[in-house]
Amino acid sequence: CSRKNTRNAALHPLWQSPLTIPGGTRQSPINIQWRDSVYDPFLKPLKISYDPTTCLHIWNNGYSFLVEFDDSADRSIIVGGPLENQYRLKQFHFHWGAINDWGSEHTVDSKFYPAELHLVHWNAVDYPSFEDAVMEGNGLAVIGVFLKLGARHEGLQTLVDALPAVRHKDTVIEFDEFDPSCLIPSCPDYWTYAGSLTTPPLTESVTWIIKKKPIEVDEDQLEAFRMLLFTSDGEEERRMVDNFRPLQPLMNRTVRSSFR
Ligand code: BO1
Ligand code: ZN
Numbered sequence: 001c002s003r004k005n006t007r008n009a010a011l012h013p014l015w016q017s018p019l020t021i022p023g024g025t026r027q028s029p030i031n032i033q034w035r036d037s038v039y040d041p042f043l044k045p046l047k048i049s050y051d052p053t054t055c056l057h058i059w060n061n062g063y064s065f066l067v068e069f070d071d072s073a074d075r076s077i078i079v080g081g082p083l084e085n086q087y088r089l090k091q092f093h094f095h096w097g098a099i100n101d102w103g104s105e106h107t108v109d110s111k112f113y114p115a116e117l118h119l120v121h122w123n124a125v126d127y128p129s130f131e132d133a134v135m136e137g138n139g140l141a142v143i144g145v146f147l148k149l150g151a152r153h154e155g156l157q158t159l160v161d162a163l164p165a166v167r168h169k170d171t172v173i174e175f176d177e178f179d180p181s182c183l184i185p186s187c188p189d190y191w192t193y194a195g196s197l198t199t200p201p202l203t204e205s206v207t208w209i210i211k212k213k214p215i216e217v218d219e220d221q222l223e224a225f226r227m228l229l230f231t232s233d234g235e236e237e238r239r240m241v242d243n244f245r246p247l248q249p250l251m252n253r254t255v256r257s258s259f260r
Helices: 002-009 154-166 219-226
Strands: 046-049 055-060 065-069 077-080 087-096 115-122 140-149 172-174 190-195 206-211 215-217
Touching: 055 154, 065 154, 087 140, 087 219, 140 219, 154 172, 154 219
Parallel strands: 140 206, 140 215
Antiparallel strands: 046 077, 055 065, 055 172, 065 087, 077 087, 087 115, 115 140, 190 206
16 A cells, blocks of 8 residues: 555665565564464574684674674584574674663564664575575574663673774774673573564575573663764764664564474
Protein backbone atom coordinates (compact mmCIF):
# COMPACT_ATOMS: atom_id res chain seq x y z
CA CYS A 1 0.00 0.00 0.00
CA SER A 2 1.04 3.62 -0.37
CA ARG A 3 1.64 4.04 3.35
CA LYS A 4 4.16 1.21 3.33
CA ASN A 5 5.94 2.69 0.32
CA THR A 6 6.26 6.01 2.12
CA ARG A 7 7.93 4.25 5.05
CA ASN A 8 10.25 2.36 2.76
CA ALA A 9 11.36 5.59 1.16
CA ALA A 10 12.13 7.29 4.49
CA LEU A 11 15.81 7.85 5.10
CA HIS A 12 17.19 6.79 8.44
CA PRO A 13 18.89 9.83 10.03
CA LEU A 14 22.01 7.82 10.89
CA TRP A 15 22.38 5.80 7.74
CA GLN A 16 21.25 8.32 5.10
CA SER A 17 19.74 5.29 3.38
CA PRO A 18 16.38 3.42 3.45
CA LEU A 19 15.24 1.66 6.64
CA THR A 20 13.79 -1.28 4.78
CA ILE A 21 14.72 -3.48 1.86
CA PRO A 22 11.88 -3.63 -0.69
CA GLY A 23 10.88 -7.28 -1.06
CA GLY A 24 12.92 -8.45 1.93
CA THR A 25 11.69 -11.73 3.41
CA ARG A 26 14.26 -12.42 6.15
CA GLN A 27 15.11 -9.06 7.72
CA SER A 28 16.48 -8.51 11.24
CA PRO A 29 16.04 -7.78 14.09
CA ILE A 30 12.85 -9.56 15.19
CA ASN A 31 10.82 -10.07 18.32
CA ILE A 32 11.47 -13.59 19.64
CA GLN A 33 8.16 -14.90 20.93
CA TRP A 34 9.30 -17.58 23.40
CA ARG A 35 6.17 -19.75 23.06
CA ASP A 36 6.29 -19.64 19.23
CA SER A 37 9.90 -20.87 19.07
CA VAL A 38 10.26 -24.54 18.15
CA TYR A 39 12.62 -26.85 20.06
CA ASP A 40 14.95 -28.60 17.59
CA PRO A 41 16.57 -31.68 19.18
CA PHE A 42 19.02 -31.90 16.25
CA LEU A 43 20.63 -28.52 17.01
CA LYS A 44 24.18 -29.09 18.24
CA PRO A 45 25.91 -27.16 21.00
CA LEU A 46 27.75 -24.09 19.73
CA LYS A 47 31.53 -24.43 20.10
CA ILE A 48 33.49 -21.21 20.45
CA SER A 49 37.27 -21.09 20.16
CA TYR A 50 38.79 -17.63 20.04
CA ASP A 51 42.50 -16.79 19.98
CA PRO A 52 42.96 -13.57 22.04
CA THR A 53 46.04 -12.63 19.96
CA THR A 54 43.87 -12.20 16.81
CA CYS A 55 42.34 -9.06 18.38
CA LEU A 56 43.59 -5.97 16.51
CA HIS A 57 41.95 -2.66 17.38
CA ILE A 58 38.85 -0.68 18.40
CA TRP A 59 37.28 1.56 15.78
CA ASN A 60 34.51 4.15 16.24
CA ASN A 61 32.85 3.85 12.81
CA GLY A 62 30.19 6.49 13.53
CA TYR A 63 27.50 3.90 14.23
CA SER A 64 29.01 1.76 17.03
CA PHE A 65 32.48 0.85 18.21
CA LEU A 66 33.90 -2.20 16.45
CA VAL A 67 36.51 -4.49 17.94
CA GLU A 68 38.13 -6.06 14.88
CA PHE A 69 40.09 -9.31 14.54
CA ASP A 70 42.68 -10.76 12.18
CA ASP A 71 40.52 -13.08 10.04
CA SER A 72 43.22 -14.10 7.54
CA ALA A 73 43.32 -17.66 8.97
CA ASP A 74 41.13 -20.04 11.03
CA ARG A 75 42.31 -18.83 14.44
CA SER A 76 39.17 -17.41 16.10
CA ILE A 77 36.29 -19.59 15.01
CA ILE A 78 32.88 -20.99 15.92
CA VAL A 79 31.47 -24.38 14.88
CA GLY A 80 28.35 -26.39 15.61
CA GLY A 81 25.02 -24.95 16.69
CA PRO A 82 22.91 -24.51 13.53
CA LEU A 83 26.04 -24.08 11.36
CA GLU A 84 27.12 -26.50 8.61
CA ASN A 85 30.77 -25.53 8.82
CA GLN A 86 33.08 -23.26 10.74
CA TYR A 87 32.88 -19.46 10.69
CA ARG A 88 35.67 -16.93 11.40
CA LEU A 89 35.36 -14.01 13.81
CA LYS A 90 35.64 -10.66 11.98
CA GLN A 91 34.46 -8.14 14.59
CA PHE A 92 32.15 -7.51 17.50
CA HIS A 93 30.15 -4.42 18.41
CA PHE A 94 27.14 -3.33 20.47
CA HIS A 95 23.82 -1.54 20.08
CA TRP A 96 22.40 0.44 23.01
CA GLY A 97 19.80 2.97 24.13
CA ALA A 98 19.83 6.50 25.54
CA ILE A 99 18.22 5.03 28.67
CA ASN A 100 17.92 1.52 30.12
CA ASP A 101 14.33 0.94 28.90
CA TRP A 102 15.48 0.08 25.38
CA GLY A 103 18.61 -0.37 23.26
CA SER A 104 18.71 -4.02 22.14
CA GLU A 105 17.85 -4.87 18.54
CA HIS A 106 16.13 -8.19 19.20
CA THR A 107 13.42 -8.45 21.84
CA VAL A 108 12.16 -11.46 23.82
CA ASP A 109 8.38 -11.51 24.32
CA SER A 110 8.47 -7.81 23.30
CA LYS A 111 10.94 -6.97 26.10
CA PHE A 112 13.90 -4.77 25.17
CA TYR A 113 17.21 -5.08 26.97
CA PRO A 114 19.38 -1.95 27.47
CA ALA A 115 22.02 -3.24 25.02
CA GLU A 116 22.95 -6.11 22.70
CA LEU A 117 26.34 -7.53 21.70
CA HIS A 118 26.92 -8.85 18.15
CA LEU A 119 29.86 -11.13 17.36
CA VAL A 120 30.12 -11.20 13.56
CA HIS A 121 31.59 -14.27 11.80
CA TRP A 122 31.91 -15.27 8.14
CA ASN A 123 31.99 -18.52 6.21
CA ALA A 124 35.57 -18.83 4.99
CA VAL A 125 35.00 -22.43 3.85
CA ASP A 126 32.66 -21.45 0.99
CA TYR A 127 33.73 -17.84 0.30
CA PRO A 128 37.08 -16.10 -0.34
CA SER A 129 36.40 -12.93 1.69
CA PHE A 130 34.00 -11.27 4.15
CA GLU A 131 32.75 -9.03 1.32
CA ASP A 132 31.84 -12.10 -0.77
CA ALA A 133 30.21 -13.85 2.23
CA VAL A 134 27.99 -10.79 2.92
CA MET A 135 26.19 -11.45 -0.37
CA GLU A 136 25.29 -15.10 0.35
CA GLY A 137 22.48 -16.73 2.35
CA ASN A 138 24.88 -18.80 4.46
CA GLY A 139 27.69 -16.24 4.41
CA LEU A 140 27.55 -14.86 7.95
CA ALA A 141 26.82 -16.04 11.49
CA VAL A 142 26.19 -13.48 14.22
CA ILE A 143 26.02 -14.39 17.91
CA GLY A 144 23.72 -12.00 19.79
CA VAL A 145 24.06 -11.54 23.55
CA PHE A 146 21.69 -9.36 25.58
CA LEU A 147 23.11 -7.01 28.24
CA LYS A 148 21.04 -6.44 31.36
CA LEU A 149 21.57 -4.13 34.30
CA GLY A 150 23.24 -5.80 37.30
CA ALA A 151 26.77 -6.37 38.56
CA ARG A 152 29.79 -4.80 36.91
CA HIS A 153 31.20 -7.08 34.18
CA GLU A 154 34.95 -7.43 34.73
CA GLY A 155 35.66 -8.73 31.22
CA LEU A 156 33.79 -5.83 29.61
CA GLN A 157 35.59 -3.30 31.83
CA THR A 158 38.87 -3.75 29.92
CA LEU A 159 37.02 -2.55 26.86
CA VAL A 160 35.13 0.23 28.68
CA ASP A 161 38.46 1.62 29.95
CA ALA A 162 39.62 2.02 26.34
CA LEU A 163 36.49 3.83 25.07
CA PRO A 164 37.47 7.45 25.90
CA ALA A 165 40.29 7.08 23.32
CA VAL A 166 37.76 6.34 20.52
CA ARG A 167 35.15 8.93 21.56
CA HIS A 168 34.99 10.52 18.09
CA LYS A 169 33.90 8.96 14.82
CA ASP A 170 36.80 7.65 12.67
CA THR A 171 39.20 7.10 15.58
CA VAL A 172 41.02 3.79 15.94
CA ILE A 173 43.20 2.52 18.79
CA GLU A 174 45.31 -0.58 19.09
CA PHE A 175 43.62 -3.21 21.28
CA ASP A 176 45.38 -6.55 21.41
CA GLU A 177 44.98 -9.70 23.47
CA PHE A 178 41.26 -9.65 24.15
CA ASP A 179 39.19 -12.82 24.37
CA PRO A 180 35.53 -11.98 23.64
CA SER A 181 34.37 -15.39 24.88
CA CYS A 182 34.36 -13.73 28.33
CA LEU A 183 31.33 -11.75 27.05
CA ILE A 184 29.34 -14.88 26.15
CA PRO A 185 27.22 -16.52 28.87
CA SER A 186 28.24 -20.10 29.71
CA CYS A 187 24.61 -21.31 29.54
CA PRO A 188 24.48 -23.18 26.20
CA ASP A 189 20.85 -22.27 25.37
CA TYR A 190 20.15 -20.21 22.24
CA TRP A 191 17.53 -19.34 19.63
CA THR A 192 18.40 -19.38 15.93
CA TYR A 193 16.74 -18.05 12.79
CA ALA A 194 17.63 -16.91 9.26
CA GLY A 195 17.95 -13.12 9.02
CA SER A 196 19.89 -10.14 7.75
CA LEU A 197 22.43 -7.50 8.69
CA THR A 198 20.74 -4.79 10.76
CA THR A 199 22.60 -1.90 9.10
CA PRO A 200 23.27 -1.32 5.42
CA PRO A 201 23.72 -3.25 3.21
CA LEU A 202 20.97 -5.17 5.16
CA THR A 203 21.76 -8.28 3.11
CA GLU A 204 19.89 -11.48 3.97
CA SER A 205 23.06 -13.41 4.75
CA VAL A 206 22.98 -13.97 8.51
CA THR A 207 22.35 -17.09 10.57
CA TRP A 208 21.42 -15.46 13.87
CA ILE A 209 22.32 -17.25 17.11
CA ILE A 210 20.74 -15.41 20.03
CA LYS A 211 21.85 -16.50 23.50
CA LYS A 212 18.94 -16.98 25.90
CA LYS A 213 20.78 -15.82 29.03
CA PRO A 214 21.90 -12.18 29.19
CA ILE A 215 25.18 -10.97 30.69
CA GLU A 216 25.12 -8.43 33.51
CA VAL A 217 26.75 -5.01 33.23
CA ASP A 218 26.43 -2.03 35.55
CA GLU A 219 25.07 1.47 34.99
CA ASP A 220 28.58 2.99 34.77
CA GLN A 221 29.50 0.62 31.93
CA LEU A 222 26.37 1.52 29.94
CA GLU A 223 27.06 5.21 30.63
CA ALA A 224 30.56 4.76 29.15
CA PHE A 225 28.95 3.52 25.91
CA ARG A 226 26.67 6.61 25.94
CA MET A 227 29.68 8.96 26.19
CA LEU A 228 30.79 7.94 22.70
CA LEU A 229 29.95 10.25 19.78
CA PHE A 230 28.38 9.71 16.36
CA THR A 231 30.33 12.78 15.26
CA SER A 232 33.92 13.48 14.19
CA ASP A 233 36.28 15.84 16.00
CA GLY A 234 35.29 19.43 15.12
CA GLU A 235 31.61 18.66 14.38
CA GLU A 236 28.80 19.60 16.76
CA GLU A 237 28.74 16.70 19.26
CA ARG A 238 25.99 14.09 19.03
CA ARG A 239 26.01 11.28 21.60
CA MET A 240 26.13 7.74 20.27
CA VAL A 241 22.85 6.35 21.65
CA ASP A 242 19.83 4.52 20.18
CA ASN A 243 21.97 2.93 17.45
CA PHE A 244 19.54 0.04 16.90
CA ARG A 245 17.31 -0.85 13.98
CA PRO A 246 13.52 -1.13 14.51
CA LEU A 247 11.93 -4.59 14.67
CA GLN A 248 11.19 -6.26 11.33
CA PRO A 249 8.28 -8.59 10.44
CA LEU A 250 8.89 -12.32 11.05
CA MET A 251 7.23 -13.19 7.72
CA ASN A 252 7.39 -16.90 6.88
CA ARG A 253 10.10 -17.83 9.41
CA THR A 254 10.48 -20.17 12.37
CA VAL A 255 12.68 -19.37 15.35
CA ARG A 256 14.23 -22.62 16.60
CA SER A 257 15.47 -23.17 20.16
CA SER A 258 18.29 -25.43 21.35
CA PHE A 259 16.42 -25.99 24.63
CA ARG A 260 12.93 -27.09 25.77
S1 BO1 B 1 24.96 -6.61 12.44
O1 BO1 B 1 25.69 -7.52 13.28
O2 BO1 B 1 23.80 -7.18 11.76
N1 BO1 B 1 24.46 -5.36 13.29
C1 BO1 B 1 26.06 -6.05 11.20
C2 BO1 B 1 25.61 -5.08 10.36
C3 BO1 B 1 26.42 -4.64 9.33
C4 BO1 B 1 27.69 -5.17 9.14
C5 BO1 B 1 28.15 -6.14 10.02
C6 BO1 B 1 27.33 -6.58 11.05
N2 BO1 B 1 28.38 -4.67 8.08
C7 BO1 B 1 29.65 -5.09 7.58
C8 BO1 B 1 29.88 -4.36 6.27
C9 BO1 B 1 31.26 -4.64 5.73
C10 BO1 B 1 32.30 -4.36 6.76
C11 BO1 B 1 31.98 -5.06 8.06
C12 BO1 B 1 32.93 -4.56 9.11
O3 BO1 B 1 30.65 -4.84 8.50
O4 BO1 B 1 28.96 -4.83 5.32
O5 BO1 B 1 31.50 -3.84 4.60
O6 BO1 B 1 33.57 -4.80 6.31
O7 BO1 B 1 33.21 -5.51 10.06
ZN1 ZN C 1 24.96 -5.31 15.21
